[in-house]
Amino acid sequence: MRNPILLQADQVSFAVGGRRLVDGVTVHLVPGRLLAILGPNGAGKSTLLALLSGERRPTGGAVRLDGRDLRELPPRLLAHRRALVGQHPAAGFAFSVEEAIMLAVETAPCSAADRRRLIADSLRAADAEGLRDRLLPQLSGGESQRVAFARALAQLAAGALHRDGADGFPCLLLDEPTASLDPAHQHHLLRAARAWMERTGGACAVVLHDMTLAARYCDDALVLADGREAWSGPMSALPVPVLERVFATRFVRMPAPDGQGAVFATTGQPPSGLDGTIATDY
Numbered sequence: 001m002r003n004p005i006l007l008q009a010d011q012v013s014f015a016v017g018g019r020r021l022v023d024g025v026t027v028h029l030v031p032g033r034l035l036a037i038l039g040p041n042g043a044g045k046s047t048l049l050a051l052l053s054g055e056r057r058p059t060g061g062a063v064r065l066d067g068r069d070l071r072e073l074p075p076r077l078l079a080h081r082r083a084l085v086g087q088h089p090a091a092g093f094a095f096s097v098e099e100a101i102m103l104a105v106e107t108a109p110c111s112a113a114d115r116r117r118l119i120a121d122s123l124r125a126a127d128a129e130g131l132r133d134r135l136l137p138q139l140s141g142g143e144s145q146r147v148a149f150a151r152a153l154a155q156l157a158a159g160a161l162h163r164d165g166a167d168g169f170p171c172l173l174l175d176e177p178t179a180s181l182d183p184a185h186q187h188h189l190l191r192a193a194r195a196w197m198e199r200t201g202g203a204c205a206v207v208l209h210d211m212t213l214a215a216r217y218c219d220d221a222l223v224l225a226d227g228r229e230a231w232s233g234p235m236s237a238l239p240v241p242v243l244e245r246v247f248a249t250r251f252v253r254m255p256a257p258d259g260q261g262a263v264f265a266t267t268g269q270p271p272s273g274l275d276g277t278i279a280t281d282y
């Protein structure tokens with residue numbers, strides 16, 4: 001029977017100079033469930049994503065894809081199975097957007113026409129079709145993020161052509177992919193990530209600072225603080241006091257007007273309880 005866990009990190013740690021940036025964290029990525037990785041600046045979210053992607057090797061514990069230690073997987077196979085969209089997409093050389101995405105799919109075993117269609121599909125999914133002929137260094141921050149997302153989708157779509165049958169679902173790892181996006185594109189990207197999971201049977205983890213987006217689009221949450229797990233579970237069950245504790249600021253959770261997820265507001269005041277008030281937690 002297929003292991004329902006696609007990417008599995010058990011008690012992973014990553015230490016530099018005696019400091020544990022990630023300390024004994026367990027993450028299970030399951031097809032069809034979008035995981036939000038939350039936590040304050042410096043909590044270890046990007047480092048954890050780098051461990052999950054195989055970009056960094058854990059100094060303790062192991063990360064497994066379909067049960068195989070990432071260290072045993074050849075880099076090419078890994079590139080077919082998982083894509084990481086970093087926090088700051090590199091401006092890179094003066095390639096056009098289309099050329100940059102072509103680099104990610106040029107070895108795909110298909111015709112040139114199919115390759116062009118694959119690029120077009122990825123650009124469309126990221127609402128980046130209009131950027132196709134633009135040069136990478138001339139893109140705005142949000143445009144770069146949309147192109148980096150399209151490139152990751154194209155990389156995994158090309159990777160799927162290398163795989164046989166149902167073997168090996170893909171894994172998409174997104175590090176603050178909405179940080180530079182306007183509100184409409186923030187929703188577009190997370191809807192696209194969910195649609196990608198449904199289409200491919202893949203698994204996805206996303207680092208977010210926006211709790212409202214996380215509540216609307218993510219099934220599960222892992223909250224990190226000081227490199228350790230502070231809380232994990234279904235996003236809908238994430239307690240406001242946990243957020244207030246790790247972020248050291250007041251959070252208010254309200255029902256979303258359309259009933260999907262919740263709306264989170266911060267007030268900049270101290271966490272509830274520290275000034276004698278009671279948490280407003282609907």
Ligand SMILES: Nc1ncnc2c1ncn2[C@@H]1O[C@H](COP(=O)(O)OP(=O)(O)OP(=O)(O)O)[C@@H](O)[C@H]1O
Pocket residue numbers: 016021039040041042043044045046047048087
């Ligand atoms: N190579 C490194 N050497 C030493 N310290 C590092 C290294 N890489 C990251 N750090 C430190 O590790 C901590 C975790 O960094 P990381 O980028 O994972 O945090 P983060 O949770 O993603 O933060 P943010 O929300 O600001 O993006 C930070 O304090 C960072 O300064």
